[in-house]
C-alpha cells in the first residue's frame with residue numbers, strides 16, 4: 001500500500017469546537033491500481049449519533065469502512081490519500097500503532113469473522129491481546145457486559161465455554177462479533193451491512209441495540225437499505241460511484257434532498 005501524504009495536503013477538521021467530531025475524513029481518496037474507488041470523501045461523525053452511509057452495491061461503502069481503521073492497506077494495489085482523524089488525531093500518525101487504531105475504530109465486517117473458538121475464548125483473546133483484563137474475573141465481567149449490550153447475555157450465559165461461535169446461527173455470530181468489538185471499549189463502532197441477507201440482525205433488534213449503544217459511542221452503519229437507514233439513522237450520507245453525494249439529517253435527506261443524485265436514489269427506494 002502506498003500512502004500519499006504531502007504535507008501541503010494537510011487539512012484540520014473544520015467542524016467547530018462546540019461539537020468536536022469523534023471521527024473526520026478529509027479528502028479521502030482510494031484507488032486500487034488505476035481504478036478510483038473512493039473520491040474525495042469528507043465527513044464528520046459526532047458523539048451519540050448513528051450515521052448511516054447508504055448507496056447502491058459497489059459504490060464503495062465497505063471499502064470506506066476499511067479505510068477508517070486502515071485495514072484497506074493490507075489489500076493489494078491500494079493507494080490512499082487524504083486523511084482520517086479520530087479525536088483530531090491523524091490515523092496516519094506514525095506514533096499511533098495499528099492495533100490501537102483498530103481497537104478505537106471497531107469495524108465489524110459484513111461477513112461475521114469469529115475465531116473458531118468458544119464465546120469466552122473469542123472475547124478473552126482480544127482482551128488479553130490489549131491487556132485490558134488482567135484476571136479471569138475482569139474477563140468475566142467484560143464478557144457479561146459486552147454480551148448484555150447486544151442483548152444476548154441471558155440467552156448465552158450458559159454457553160460461554162461450550163460450542164464454538166462459528167457453529168452458531170449467523171445472526172448470533174454477528175452479535176458476538178459486535179460484543180467482541182465492544183469489549184475493547186472502542187471510541188466508535190463501524191458496522192458494515194449488519195442486517196443483510198440470511199441470518200442478518202433483525203431490524204427491530206438492531207434499532208434497539210443501537211439506541212442503547214449510541215449513548216456511549218457514535219456508530220457508522222453501512223447499508224444498501226434506505227429502509228434500515230430511515231429506521232436507525234440520525235444522519236444519512238449517500239454514496240454513489242465512490243463519491244459522497246450528500247450528507248444530512250435523516251429527515252432532511254429523505255424528504256428534501258438537495259442533489260439530483262440523492263433525490264433519484266431516495267425516489268427509487
Ligand SMILES: Nc1ncnc2c1ncn2[C@@H]1O[C@H](COP(=O)(O)OP(=O)(O)OP(=O)(O)O)[C@@H](O)[C@H]1O
Pocket residue numbers: 032037055056057058059060061062063064075076224
Ligand atoms: N481489494 C480490492 N481490490 C480491487 N477492487 C476492490 C477491492 N475491494 C473492493 N473493490 C472494488 O471496489 C468497489 C467498491 O466495493 P465495496 O465492496 O466497497 O462496495 P459496497 O458499496 O460495499 O457494495 P455492497 O453493498 O455490494 O457490499 C467495487 O467495484 C469492488 O469491486
